Amino acid sequence: MSDRNLERVVEEIPSLRAVFITAMPDCLLYDSWLKADETWTSEEVASYFGDLIRANREGLKALRAWSSEMQVTIESTDVLLVLREVSADFVVSFAFARNAPLGMVRLHVKRALALLDELLPKIRPEERPRALRISEFLTRYAPDAHTALKRAALRSGVPVELLERPEHLSVQQVEQFERSVCAILGLDTLSL
Amino acid sequence: MSELNLSPLRRYLPEDLMFLAGQPAVYHCHHFNLFLDQTIDDALGPELGGRLRTRAAREFSHHLLQAVCAKQGAELPPERLQVALELFRLMGHGRLHLDASPSGGAARGTHLHYGFAWHEKYGQKVRRLDPADAFGSGYAAAAIEVAFGLRLGAMNAHEQSCVAMRAPACDITLDATQTLEEPRPFIGEAEAEAATGPAENGLFEDIIGPISNGLKEFTAGVAGDERGLVQAFGVFVTMHLAGYYNRISFDALEAVRAQSPHSEGVLADLLRESGHVCVFNTFGGILLSPEWEGLVGPLVDDPGQILAFCMAMGRALGFGRWIVADFQPERRFVLRTPCSYESTYYRTRFGIAERPVEYFLQGAALAMAQLAHRVHWTARPQLTPEYYQQLFKGGVPWRAEQTRAIVCGAPVSEIVVTRV
Amino acid sequence: MLATREDDSGGCLTLRLAHSCYRHLIWDCGLVNEEQAARLLSGLSRRYADESRFAWVRELTHPDGHSIVVVPRTGRVQIRLHYLTPHGERERCARQVVGELSAALRCCEPV
Numbered sequence A: 001m002s003d004r005n006l007e008r009v010v011e012e013i014p015s016l017r018a019v020f021i022t023a024m025p026d027c028l029l030y031d032s033w034l035k036a037d038e039t040w041t042s043e044e045v046a047s048y049f050g051d052l053i054r055a056n057r058e059g060l061k062a063l064r065a066w067s068s069e070m071q072v073t074i075e076s077t078d079v080l081l082v083l084r085e086v087s088a089d090f091v092v093s094f095a096f097a098r099n100a101p102l103g104m105v106r107l108h109v110k111r112a113l114a115l116l117d118e119l120l121p122k123i124r125p126e127e128r129p130r131a132l133r134i135s136e137f138l139t140r141y142a143p144d145a146h147t148a149l150k151r152a153a154l155r156s157g158v159p160v161e162l163l164e165r166p167e168h169l170s171v172q173q174v175e176q177f178e179r180s181v182c183a184i185l186g187l188d189t190l191s192l
Numbered sequence B: 001m002s003e004l005n006l007s008p009l010r011r012y013l014p015e016d017l018m019f020l021a022g023q024p025a026v027y028h029c030h031h032f033n034l035f036l037d038q039t040i041d042d043a044l045g046p047e048l049g050g051r052l053r054t055r056a057a058r059e060f061s062h063h064l065l066q067a068v069c070a071k072q073g074a075e076l077p078p079e080r081l082q083v084a085l086e087l088f089r090l091m092g093h094g095r096l097h098l099d100a101s102p103s104g105g106a107a108r109g110t111h112l113h114y115g116f117a118w119h120e121k122y123g124q125k126v127r128r129l130d131p132a133d134a135f136g137s138g139y140a141a142a143a144i145e146v147a148f149g150l151r152l153g154a155m156n157a158h159e160q161s162c163v164a165m166r167a168p169a170c171d172i173t174l175d176a177t178q179t180l181e182e183p184r185p186f187i188g189e190a191e192a193e194a195a196t197g198p199a200e201n202g203l204f205e206d207i208i209g210p211i212s213n214g215l216k217e218f219t220a221g222v223a224g225d226e227r228g229l230v231q232a233f234g235v236f237v238t239m240h241l242a243g244y245y246n247r248i249s250f251d252a253l254e255a256v257r258a259q260s261p262h263s264e265g266v267l268a269d270l271l272r273e274s275g276h277v278c279v280f281n282t283f284g285g286i287l288l289s290p291e292w293e294g295l296v297g298p299l300v301d302d303p304g305q306i307l308a309f310c311m312a313m314g315r316a317l318g319f320g321r322w323i324v325a326d327f328q329p330e331r332r333f334v335l336r337t338p339c340s341y342e343s344t345y346y347r348t349r350f351g352i353a354e355r356p357v358e359y360f361l362q363g364a365a366l367a368m369a370q371l372a373h374r375v376h377w378t379a380r381p382q383l384t385p386e387y388y389q390q391l392f393k394g395g396v397p398w399r400a401e402q403t404r405a406i407v408c409g410a411p412v413s414e415i416v417v418t419r420v
Numbered sequence C: 001m002l003a004t005r006e007d008d009s010g011g012c013l014t015l016r017l018a019h020s021c022y023r024h025l026i027w028d029c030g031l032v033n034e035e036q037a038a039r040l041l042s043g044l045s046r047r048y049a050d051e052s053r054f055a056w057v058r059e060l061t062h063p064d065g066h067s068i069v070v071v072p073r074t075g076r077v078q079i080r081l082h083y084l085t086p087h088g089e090r091e092r093c094a095r096q097v098v099g100e101l102s103a104a105l106r107c108c109e110p111v
Helices: A006-009 A042-062 A100-120 A130-141 A145-156 A171-184 B029-044 B046-072 B076-092 B111-120 B133-149 B190-193 B203-219 B242-259 B263-288 B290-295 B301-316 B339-349 B359-374 B385-392 C035-044 C087-107
Strands: A016-023 A028-034 A071-075 A079-086 A088-097 B010-012 B018-020 B021-029 B093-099 B104-110 B155-161 B170-176 B228-234 B235-241 B323-330 B332-337 B399-406 B411-418 C014-017 C026-029 C058-061 C067-071 C076-080
Touching: A006 A016, A006 A100, A016 A042, A016 A130, A028 A042, A028 B190, A042 A071, A042 A079, A042 A130, A071 B190, A079 B029, A079 B104, A088 A100, A088 B235, A088 B242, A100 B046, A130 A145, A130 A171, A145 B029, A145 B263, A145 B332, A145 B385, B010 B290, B018 C076, B021 B029, B021 B263, B021 B301, B029 B046, B029 B111, B029 B235, B029 B242, B029 B263, B046 B133, B046 B155, B046 B235, B046 B242, B076 B133, B076 B242, B093 B133, B104 B133, B111 B133, B111 B235, B111 C026, B133 B155, B133 B170, B190 B323, B190 B339, B203 B290, B203 B301, B203 B323, B235 B242, B242 B263, B242 B339, B242 B359, B263 B301, B263 B359, B263 B385, B290 C067, B301 B323, B301 B359, B301 C014, B339 B359, B359 B385, B359 B399, B359 C026, C026 C087, C035 C058, C035 C087, C076 C087
Parallel strands: none
Antiparallel strands: A016 A028, A016 A088, A071 A079, A079 A088, B010 B018, B018 B021, B021 B235, B093 B104, B104 B170, B155 B170, B228 B235, B323 B332, B332 B411, B399 B411, C014 C026, C026 C076, C058 C067, C067 C076
16 A cells, blocks of 8 residues: 555544554555554564454354454453454454444444555455465464474475475475474364 | 382482483473474374384383382282372372273373373464373383283373363273384493493582582472472473483484485474473573572573573483583583483494484583573563574574584583584 | 563562463562561461471462462562462462461561
C-alpha cells in the first residue's frame, strides 16, 4: 500500500493501538500501523493472525457454518482484537485498548474495512513455493525452533543443506519434508 | 530387608564418575532427557526409536536392579518388586504399579518422568502421537525379569497409552519373549577405571573442589517425592543410568550411518545440542537457586568464576573430573577430563574410535563458554525457552573442537572452545 | 496479571515470580538482611516445621505443604508452593504466604 494510506485510514480511530494486514496464503506482513508507543513486532504478529483466520475458516467449514463475512473478536486481558478477511488475499487485524466499547469498535472496523477494501490490491499475490511455506510454518510452531530444520532433516532424510533452500527441493523431497513437519508438530496435515 | 536409600548406593570414583550400585549414573534434568529421546526418535522414527529406548532402559535397569536387590537382601519376588518400584521413585522417574508374572502382565505409571515432563513442557504447543515413556517401560520389564530370576531380555514392554498423549495414566503391557538379545559387554566401575586417565588439577581448583564436595553432599539427600518426581533447581531432575543415554545415542548413530550416512552429521549436531540444553537448564537452574547462593554466595558476572562453577557442577553431577585447563576471557576456554560417561561406554563396547565421539561433552563445553560470557547472572534471568533461543539460535560466537579424546587412545579428553 | 516483576505485596517483603519449570509455584521474595533472616526463622518456628538439612540454606514447611527457603548469609527468601495448589490460586496463595512472612518479621521486631 502506498505510504501513509493505511495511516490515513486508521489514525483517527479512538482507542486503536495497531492494525496489521497479512497477505494470504503466505501469512506474511503486507502492511501495518502501530501507535507511537507500541513495541509489538508486526512481522511476528501478522503471521500468527493469518494462521488463526485460516484455522478458523477451516473449523467453520467443518461445521458448515462458514461465510465470507465472518469476523473474529478476541477479548484478552490487555487487548481487544478484531480479525477479518478482506477478499481471499488479506486478513486485517485491529488491536484496540481493552476498555474500548465493543459497539464503537465494530462501527470503526466496518468503516475502516470499507476504505481498505478500496485501497488493497485486487490481484492475488503470487503464491510462493509450498516448501518455503512449510519451512516457515515449522519455524513458527516447532518447539526449540532453532533445531527444527535439523530435526526435519533427520526425520525426512533430506539433507539439511537442501532444507535450508526449500524452494529448490524436488516434489518427492517436498513430500518427505512435509511428512516430517507433520510428525514434529503432531499434525495429520498442514493447512497452508 | 533394609529400607532403601540412594545415598549409600551412590559412589564417585576419584575422577568423579558416579555409580549407583555399580552402574554408571548421572543426574540430568527433564529438558535434556526429553531432547535426547526426541533426537533418537527423529533419527530412527518413533517405532524403532521407541524400541531402542525400551531395550536400552531394560538392559541397564536389569543390571542396576540385580545389584540393588543383592545389596538390600531382597530375595523373594515381592521383595524385589518392592525394591524396584521404590528405587524408581527415589531416582525421580515417577511411580510404577506392577501386576505381572513371569509370563507377562501390565504396568501402570503415574507421574512418569518423561510423559509428565513432556506434557508440562510441550503439551500446550504440539500434539504427541507416540508414547513418551520408553524408559519406564524398559524399567518395568527389567523389574519383572529380576524379580522372577529371568534372563535379561526375557520380558518385552510396550507403552499403550501415555499422559503425554493426554491419557489419564501411562499403561504398559509386558509380554514374555523367547527372542533374547545378544549379550553386550558389561560396564561397571572396573571398566570405567580401565578407560580413565590420570586426574589433574586445573585453574580455579581452590574454588571448584570445595563447591563440588558441597554439591555432592547436597545431592546425596535428593530423592523423588510422593509422586516420584524430583523438583529441584527449577527443573525435574532424575538420577539416570548413563548406559541408557549412551546406548540410545551410539546405536542410533550406527543405524543412521548404515542407512543414511549423509544424516550422521545432523544427528551428531543434535547430540551436541543436548549438551547445550543440559548446561542452560540444569547448570543455569543450579546457579540461580537459593541452595547455590547458600553454599557459594551471590553470583557475580565473572566468566572465569562461572566456568569454575560449571566444573564443580559437572563433577557433582557425575560427569567426570572436569578441569579448566586454560582460560582467556572472551577468547579461549579449554575443558579437560580424564573420563566421561560417553568415553567409558564407547571404549568398553566399541574400543578405539577413528574420531572423537563425546558429543555431549563437546556441546556442554561450548554452552558453558556462552553462558559464562553472555548471561547477566546478577540480574537473575528467567531461563525460558525464548531466552534459550536468544542465546543459541543462528549459531553462537564460539567454536568447540575436541583436540584429544580418550576414545581415540589419548589419556584425557579435551575440548578447546575459541571465539569465532 | 501475574506478578512477574517486583511487586509490593502488603508488608515489608516483595514478591517476584522466580525461574522454574513448575508454572508459578516458585516465588522469590525481596531480600532481607542477616538480622531479619534470623528473626524470620525464629518468627516462623511455631507454625512451620524446620526441615533444613544444612545451616547454609534453611527450609521450613508450612502446614499446607508450602516451603519457605531462607539463605541466612544473603537474606534471600523463596516461597515454594505445594504442587497441588490449583493453577489459578498460585499467585493468590503466594501473596498470602508472603503476607504471613511479613507479619512474622513485624511481630518479631526488636523493641
